[in-house]
Amino acid sequence: MGRRLPQIFFVLSVLSLALIVAAVWQASTPSWKTYQRQFLQLEAQGEPNAAAKAAVLTTPLQIHQVMLTGLQRVDRCTTCHLGVDDPTMKNAPEPFRYHEGLGAHVPSKFGCTICHGGQGLATDKRDAHGNVPFWQTPLLSKEYIRASCGRCHKEGDVPGVPELSEGRHLFETQGCRGCHKLNGVGGSIGPDLTEEGANHRSPEWLESHFLKPSAVSPGSVMPDFHFTKVQARALTYYMLSLTSEDMGSYYASERLIPSPEYGRQLFIEKDCIVCHAIGGVGAKVGPDLLGVTKRHSIEWLDEQLVNPQLVYPGSAMPVFDLESNARKALIAFMGTATPEDAQAILTGKGKGLTPEDAAIAAGKLNFARFGCAGCHGTELQGGLPNPNAQGGQVPSLLHLADDYTKDEVVQVIRDGRTPPLDNVKGPTPPLYMPSWKSALSNEDIHQIVEFLWSKQQKKEDSW
Numbered sequence: 001m002g003r004r005l006p007q008i009f010f011v012l013s014v015l016s017l018a019l020i021v022a023a024v025w026q027a028s029t030p031s032w033k034t035y036q037r038q039f040l041q042l043e044a045q046g047e048p049n050a051a052a053k054a055a056v057l058t059t060p061l062q063i064h065q066v067m068l069t070g071l072q073r074v075d076r077c078t079t080c081h082l083g084v085d086d087p088t089m090k091n092a093p094e095p096f097r098y099h100e101g102l103g104a105h106v107p108s109k110f111g112c113t114i115c116h117g118g119q120g121l122a123t124d125k126r127d128a129h130g131n132v133p134f135w136q137t138p139l140l141s142k143e144y145i146r147a148s149c150g151r152c153h154k155e156g157d158v159p160g161v162p163e164l165s166e167g168r169h170l171f172e173t174q175g176c177r178g179c180h181k182l183n184g185v186g187g188s189i190g191p192d193l194t195e196e197g198a199n200h201r202s203p204e205w206l207e208s209h210f211l212k213p214s215a216v217s218p219g220s221v222m223p224d225f226h227f228t229k230v231q232a233r234a235l236t237y238y239m240l241s242l243t244s245e246d247m248g249s250y251y252a253s254e255r256l257i258p259s260p261e262y263g264r265q266l267f268i269e270k271d272c273i274v275c276h277a278i279g280g281v282g283a284k285v286g287p288d289l290l291g292v293t294k295r296h297s298i299e300w301l302d303e304q305l306v307n308p309q310l311v312y313p314g315s316a317m318p319v320f321d322l323e324s325n326a327r328k329a330l331i332a333f334m335g336t337a338t339p340e341d342a343q344a345i346l347t348g349k350g351k352g353l354t355p356e357d358a359a360i361a362a363g364k365l366n367f368a369r370f371g372c373a374g375c376h377g378t379e380l381q382g383g384l385p386n387p388n389a390q391g392g393q394v395p396s397l398l399h400l401a402d403d404y405t406k407d408e409v410v411q412v413i414r415d416g417r418t419p420p421l422d423n424v425k426g427p428t429p430p431l432y433m434p435s436w437k438s439a440l441s442n443e444d445i446h447q448i449v450e451f452l453w454s455k456q457q458k459k460e461d462s463w
Contacts (some may be wrong), residue, residue, distance in 0.1 A: 002044075004137075012347030013037075015144070019100065030123060030124070031080075031123075031124060031125060031147075032063070032079045032080050032123045032124075033061050034081075035080040035082075035095060036061045036074070036078075036082065037061070038055055038096075038235075038427070039082045039083070039096050040057050040059055041057070042089075042092060042096060043056050044056040044057050046088070048374070053402070055059060058073055061221045063079050063123060064075055064076065064078045064079045064082075065078075065079070066078065066107060066108060066112075068110075068111050068114070069112070071245075073111065073113060073114075073120055074120055075107075075111035075112050075113050075120035076121060076123055077107075077111070077112040077113070077116075077120065077123070077126070077128065077357055078107060078112070078120045079097045079117070079123055080094055080125070080128075081095045081096070081099075081112070082095075083096040083097060083098050084097075084098065084099040084107055084112075085098070085099070085102070085106065085107055085108075086098055086353065096432050099344075110348065113137070114143060114148070114151070115148040116139055116140060116145060116148070117137040117138055117139050117140045117148075118130040118137070118138065118139040119132070119135055119137075121380070122322075134339075136198060136199065136200045137200075138200075140240070141159045141203065141327075142201070143203070143374075144203040144236070144237065144240060145165070146160065146161045146164075146242065147161075147164070147203075147236070147237040147238075147240035147241050148240070149161050149164065149242025149244060150164045150238065150240075150242075151197070151236070151241050151243055154323050154325075156271070161237070163234040163237040164234075164237050164238060164241060166231070166234035167234040167235045167236070167237045167238025167239070167241075168238055170227075170231055170234060170235055171238055172368065172369060173237065173373070173378075174225055174373065174374065174378075175367050175368070175371045175372060175373030175374025175375065175376075175378070176193075176371055176372065176374060177369065177371030177374070178219075178371025178372055178373065178374030178375050178376075178388075179205045179222070179371065179374050179375070180192065180193045180371070181193065181194065182194055182242070183244075184322065185321055185370070185439060186370070186371055186439075187371060187374075187434050188434060189221065189430070189432070189434070191220065193239065193242060194242060194244050195242060195244045196240075196242045197239060197240045197241055197242040197245055198242040198244070198245070199281075203236050203240060203342075206235075206236040206238045206239050207229075207232045207233055208223075208239070210227050210231070210232035210235050211227060211229065211232045211237065212224060212262075220223060221386075221430040221431055223251050223374075223385075246263070254316060258336075259329060259332065260329065260332040260333045260336050261302065261333075262326075262329040263328075263329035263330045263331070263333025263334070264333045264341065266322070266326060266329060266330050266333070266344055267330060267333055267334075267337075268348070270320055271361055271362070271365050272361055273342060273345050273346060274357070274358040274361040274365075275316070275317070275358055275362065276288065276292075277288050277289070277342065278290050278337045278338065278339055278341060278342035279340035279342065280339065281297075281339040281343050281346065281360045282342045282345075282346065283355065283357055284355065285316065285358045285359070286316070288318060289334050289337060290338075290339070292315050292334050292421060293326075293331065293334060293335035298331060301331050301334070302324075302327050302328075302331065304317075304319065304324055305327045305330065305331075306319075306327070307319065308324075309441065312380075316443045318362065318365075318366060318369075318441070318443070318444055318447075319441075320369075359446075359447050359450045360450050360451050360454045361446075361451075362447045362450070362451075363446075363447035363448045363449070363450045363451030363454075364451045366440070366444050366447055366448050366451075367448055367451055367452075370436070370439065370444075372438065375394050375431055376394060376397055377396075378400050379455075380396060380397040381396050381398065382394045382395045382396035382397065382453070382456050383396070384431065386419065386429045386430065386431040387429060387430065388421055388422050388423055388426040388429050389420070389421070389422060389429035389431070390418040390419065390420045390421070390422050390429070391422075392422065394431060396421075396451055397455070398455060398456065398457045399456065399457060400452055400453075400456060401453060401456040406449050407450050409452065410445050410446065412433060413433075413445050413448065413449070414436060414440075414445060415435050415436045415437065415442070416432070416433050416434050416435035416436070417432065417433040418433075419431070419432060419433075420434045431435065432449055
């Protein structure tokens with residue numbers, strides 16, 4: 001055995017030396033250098049003579065990076081993706097192909113990871129694409145890459161990405177806020193979605209979750225909304241756009257500036273006509289908006305849209321949580337709106353509204369906007385499973401007036417309520433009525449109650 005020790009030691013020494021040499025060789029020949037040599041050879045093919053080709057082939061190999069101080073990130077993607085801004089490379093193989101459709105989004109100003117995801121500092125393909133443990137933003141698949149547009153373009157329709165607008169619309173109309181908070185507004189039964197796009201959930205997981213929540217998350221209290229695949233994909237796009245990342249002043253200035261036409265669209269979507277008239281055409285609940293930009297400054301109107309109670313104590317106007325550019329668009333429309341515009345909007349709605357109808361319409365808007373439909377149903381039909389609650393489900397609100405007064409319902413909305421238990425020794429039902437007094441004004445609550453009372457049905461006579 002003593003004679004074999006020197007031999008074993010010699011073999012191990014040789015093996016250690018081989019490993020060291022391999023490590024040094026690997027460190028001196030990283031994959032990005034291989035890609036750069038291939039790119040130089042590709043470029044050299046188009047040169048007219050041997051001297052020009054030689055000049056291209058002797059270009060020093062180096063790491064390319066884009067410093068994005070406004071976003072507090074560094075991207076080194078162009079170390080390998082060398083032809084992204086070169087139109088002559090439109091038919092080149094990856095990773096050298098020209099990136100079509102960039103428009104104003106030049107890599108030197110925007111980098112790559114702001115849209116594509118991935119790990120900008122990495123230079124190895126697997127690491128750079130973010131398919132590694134603990135990296136929360138792996139490279140988005142081509143199918144979902146356009147969802148990133150919503151991280152900067154938060155208002156209005158994004159050209160070429162109708163899924164974002166549809167996803168936002170579904171979120172606001174299907175009662176999602178009843179269980180989920182978004183930017184501080186909503187319920188707390190489900191997780192806060194303000195930064196959902198920054199979580200390590202794949203687009204495929206999100207889409208499957210919207211199609212069949214219980215299949216992806218066993219025991220989930222989220223109801224099956226029977227979304228179509230198109231709707232589930234639109235909601236997935238919207239979720240992927242929610243990162244709450246501060247994009248900095250430069251990127252904010254690059255957003256599309258909404259026009260009065262977009263403001264008109266918002267005016268219709270937010271049902272402003274149910275409270276306001278324009279030149280005498282419309283409702284009389286709030287002030288007439290004809291010439292409002294001459295009576296008040298743009299700054300005053302903007303603040304009024306942000307916090308009506310602060311600017312005008314006692315105002316019945318709800319808070320719509322509009323983005324800054326959306327508010328600019330709405331104010332721009334009010335500055336140009338005419339009685340003819342109001343008449344056209346009313347014609348689209350079918351008829352003008354009385355003050356009572358206006359209060360009901362505002363309540364209907366609040367019912368959808370604050371997510372009440374998520375548990376109670378868009379038609380107040382209830383029926384959502386709620387284990388160990390009396391009846392085993394969320395009850396219908398269509399006969400609410402038979403058992404409660406308006407004041408009692410106001411109190412329930414304001415303070416919240418846990419449903420009566422079917423079995424007092426059993427678990428607390430997963431769905432409950434949260435307190436809304438911190439999110440809803442008294443006016444909001446009373447308008448919701450007026451909407452509920454407008455939908456009441458008389459019970460059939462049991463005799």
